Amino acid sequence: MKEFSQAKWLNPPKQYVLDDHQLRLTTDPHTDFWQRSYYGFRNDNAPALLLSYQDNFSVSVKVSFDYQKQFDQAGVIIYLDSENWFKASIEFETAALSRLGSVVTNxxxxxxxTTDISTPQHIWYRLSRRGPDFLIEYSQDGEAYQQMRVFHLHQLGETASVQTDPPAAAKQAVKLGLYACSPSDSSFTACFEQLTIAPCRWRSHPH
Structure with missing residues (x-):
């Protein structure tokens, strides 16, 4: 993917192929991103291909996968550091039912x-930034998107009191990217393609 030609790996995987059109990534067992809540453990060892980007944006990507065991996941990520990040994916439960979800770590x-979803073979995500605030959406056909959640990353500062279209320039760079992991004793291959990065399409809220 040309858009990620300057991207760098966090926790590089043992097996991957990256070209102008796609990223194919095979996960290693016992890899994950999670911090403390409920479980108590801290995991920060999953592979993520990250691009530093300062402007507001809307990034979309098609993610295909061949999940093998419970908790397998692949999707999009914003990574500031080990204790401040966001990820969205379908987390595998069974061949019939999984969890479409997102994790915000502040x-x-x-x-x-999460919300329950019939386990598909692929899905599209669209992630948009307005300063310290973000919108994550999903689509089953790459055309019609549905909102998953709006969230805030505290480390990026306060939300502007006046929203504008186009949005005010972002003040701080973030690392946006793609990730896949297998928290249990599993391994699978994910494919990321049809990636686009464009100016923010998330409109301001009318006052």
């Missing part, structure tokens, strides 16, 4: 918001 504590 100040070293992760949350997890």
């Amino acid at each position: 100040l070293g504590y992760s949350d997890w918001a």
Whole structure:
């Protein structure tokens, strides 16, 4: 993917192929991102291909996968550091039913918001930034997107009191990217393609 030609790996995987059109990534067992909440453990060893980006944006990507065991996941990520980040993916449960969800980690504590979904073979995500605030959406056909959640990353500062279109320039760079992991004793291959990075398409809220 040309858009990620300057991207760098966090926790490089043992097996991957990256070209102008796609990233194919095979996960290693016992890899994950999670911080403290409920479980108590801290995991920060999953592979993520990250691009430093300062402007507001809307990034979309098609993610295909061949999940093998419970908790396998692949999706999009914003990574500031080990205690401040965001990820969205379908987390595998069974061949019939999985969890479409997202994790927001602020100040070293992760949350997890999910909804049940029939396990597909692929999905599209669109992630948009307006300063310290973000919108994550998903699509089953790459055309019609549905909102998953709006969230804030505390480390990026305060939300502007006046929203504008186009949004005010972002003040701090973030690392946005793609990730896949297998928290249990599993391994699978994910494919990321049809990636685009464009100016922010997330409109301001009318007052």
